[in-house]
Amino acid sequence: MSYMVMGVSGSGKSTVGKLLAQRLGLHFIDADDHHLAPSVEKMSQGIPLTDEDRQAWLQKLNHLLLEAERTNQEVVLACSALKEQYRQVLRQNLTLPLKIIYLHGEERVLRHRMRSRQGHFMKDVLLASQLATLEIPADALRVDITHPPEQIVEQIIQFTTAMHPSSTTGTTASFGIIGLGVMGKSLALNLAGKGITVGVYNRTVPGVEEKVAERFAEEHPQQPLVPFSDMDRFVQALEKPRRILLMVKAGKPVDLLLEQLHPLLEEGDLVMDGGNSHYLDTNRRTIEMHNHRLHFLGVGISGGEEGALKGPSLMPGGEREGYQKVADLLEKLAARDQRGVPCCTYIGPQGAGHFVKMVHNGIEYAEMQALAEAYQLLRFHLNFSPAAIAEEFTAWQSSGLNSYLLEITIAILQKQEDGGLLLDKILDAAEQKGTGGWSTTAALDLGASLDPIAAAVMARYLSAQKEQRVQAAALYGILPEQLVGVPLLHAQQLRQAYEAVRLINHAVGFELIRQASRQYLWHLNLSEIARIWTNGCIIRSELMEELTELLQEETPLLQHPRVVERMSGLLLAFKETVAAGLKANAAQPVFSSALNYFLGYTTAQSPANLIQAQRDFFGAHTFRRVDQPLDQSFHVEW
Template identity: 40%
Template sequence: MTSDVGLIGLAVMGQNLALNMESRGNTVSVFNRTTSKTMDFVERHPGNNLKACRTLEEFVDSIKSPRRIMLMVQAGRAVDAVVGQLVPLLDEGDTIMDGGNTYYEDTEKRAASLVDSGIHYMGVGVSGGELGARFGPSLMPGGPPAAWAMVKDLLESIAAKAPDGEPCVALLGPGGAGNAVKTVHNGCEYGVMQLIAETYHSIRRILGISTNEIGHIFESWQNTELSSYLVEITAIVLGHSDEDGEPLVERILDQAGAKGTGKWTVEMALSIGAPVPTIGAAVDARNISSTKEERVAASTVLDAGLLPSTADEESYVTTMQEALYCAILITYAQALSLLDKLSAERNYNLDLAAVASLWRAGCIIRAGFLDDISKALQEQPDKSNLLLCEPFRTEVANRLPSLRKVVIAATQHGIPVPAFTSALQYYDAYRTATLPANIIQGLRDCFGAHTYKRTDRPGSFHTEWITE
């Protein structure tokens, strides 16, 4: 009997995705470069409809035509290696789905190279970690509609379901559109995680309360507008005790790792001139955190130049809660605006309401407010930024004084809050009708004859600024 689907790459994500597919009634052929892992995986799940394949030829022959094959291997060269070996074995009409965190430009190139062969190529962003992969990830596919028609049922069956029962998957656009959305999802994740870390740091330093107590604060925020997966697991991480009962998190080295999708988001944004300062600040914050030895040395020699605190300690937790929600919304606004600009640049025709909708469940940045974001974007398609859409325009406006207070208090205390600060700066820059970019233009024209435009008449102008 032939299998309904094939999956290549049996590390943590591939194994869980294969089990998810199998649990939805599919027979799944599996293959891994290291055969022992294939055999071990299938042996650990006896009775399941998993078919272990030792060679790619056996794997391809075992799948129903037209074939549907999901790759869950390391992004980059591994994908090229697997696609290179696989394609000569496939037939016209077969579909390859790359489910890894692949750079969207790489998917564009691979898809373009396969057009003449008639083999469909899709980049499918998968979010939700191993649990998501096993029980329902948020899926962000991009590729040709003909391929989507082939895999829609399969992807809808394995995807997370939003509270209204809708599967968290939709064809987002052609080529690398799905990978681009997944990358920006991860960038947003970087921003929100950094805001959460800064919230912890500020409360700890300004109120001097314990990690456990801060864990309880995060727990209580789950019943508010902040309700989200990242806030939920922050409460769990802060509440987790080491063997001796002390908070484990206080013994974790303060050097943040990264696999590069935050950097890709910033690179993507820079390449098309879209501002994502909070995501950039989060990437920089991880980079600064990795310079542990230098920071330890600098902490003994650099003065703080502190100012008297004006923080109202009585209401500080509420202020922090409002500021966090406000800054998180501003971060989502940056991410969505980046996708909007990328979509225009690449003709992806992204439906941002659909993007927000499939982020509602299964993925790391899932949050209660995404339902309203999706509705707002659907109902107000003429607005160029989430910050202009109601009810978010008002929600942010109501909390801005808190965001300002949090940035001021942290600055007075010498606590680094780059994500909060950049969110506020983005907002202030975005709402400022006249920025001092006229000075930049004057200077550019002065030293490099780069020309400038005037506010009072059309055309390009150059001035001889320095006369002998």
């Protein structure tokens, strides 16, 4: 096999290609050395090359590859090879396979590299044209350029080893994944694309699930995927200590798999649960696996299918020793924050990882509901068209409110089908998988307030009662054509109200994590949790970037000076928005519950003393007095 290291200028093709050739003992060809003089002159002047300019150069490189093949030489070619038609010219008449390694990097990183190097004819002004021209090959081994060249070469060599495993060791995979649903497949391709050999296993159900792993590997022949339908063979094929990720449905299926697995494993092996398991189940499983002298991690994974493939946010919790055994691979799997640091960190012991993922999903529920309420006010009460709402939301993006959920909401508002808005054809009955409800239950268990998140969960339950809602709307005369406008409400006020809701939603979510950390003695780092939520996950946003800094202090978010100043400026518009919406018959469960929470939170003297007096009156539950030590309780005969 020969190799072609490809990518745009600044990706490090020459450096990586030369190192790879040295490690494998192969002949190295740097395509930059073979450009024709007129082409070098054009690029030196910042003028992009045309397809015609490149033709003679590509044919020359193809001739060099054919000559190497004629003399039985395997080679490493470093070449931009931006288009598929260029790669076809390079491969013309070759009989040996030419494995493509694509070096991927973000534009800002590439531009910085190009500006830093000296004496190269390729100017950074040409980067934009190269990126526009680039056609990424589907069969390439994709490697992130943020890694050092030596590490990139090591990934490539691991890949080649996986393609030709040793028959004497019996070991073919560095990492194992059980369960090849959408997420399991995407995670496997993520790691495999980085040169990690992945063993993949899926159960067999006759007539329903057969040869799932084998077909998956066949669909991706260029990736280091080793398929299994036999559990024993799968386990035996993994490097020791074994590292296995379960991507199966939460609940009983996880327990059944662990019962099947632990007799096949050896002391020190590691099993991870990447599903949305309840954190109390993860607490129990950690103890059970420890009793078998095995490590267990509950790994929260956020990002959906795209995140799993390109880089999710990972929240591993359990024994620190277990995390240390797999940290290198999880960090390769994860997304990167603005500084290039993996969006993965050791969360804490027991079920801390799954607890944090549960709260992530709770915040997500409230964020989605808040956007839905803003959309409802804009469209049905302020008479904005869907296109105008998309335009308004786009303006919000540039005012500090940008987030992944806002981005996808704009895209949804622009999606047409058969000449009409697709959104209008979707039934207004929201579904859920349970994690939002778990957050609410956890808040009750921990004695924490979670108003906007709990309201978002209940709003989904209520939305599911479609038939009753339609009947009730008719009975009370609150029909779409009879909705009340709110002419005194402006979109700018709604934007400010939405900003306030988001601050409160994130504040209550992180306070729940703080409460759990204290009660369970987990010692969680809230700032680090916010950091790993800045990329890869569903609730990534500009606000999360800011929270990474604010949460470095112990001060509750709503008492941080920066947040106090901001909320003080937003409060009037927030109250006017909720009041106007309710007068117009617009249900605002998250907006109104967030406002109620904030007003209650900022009330120095609440009416709760009356409640405590009532409790003592009918049940002798006692009360504390403001004029006596607070550790004393009192009861009176009312």
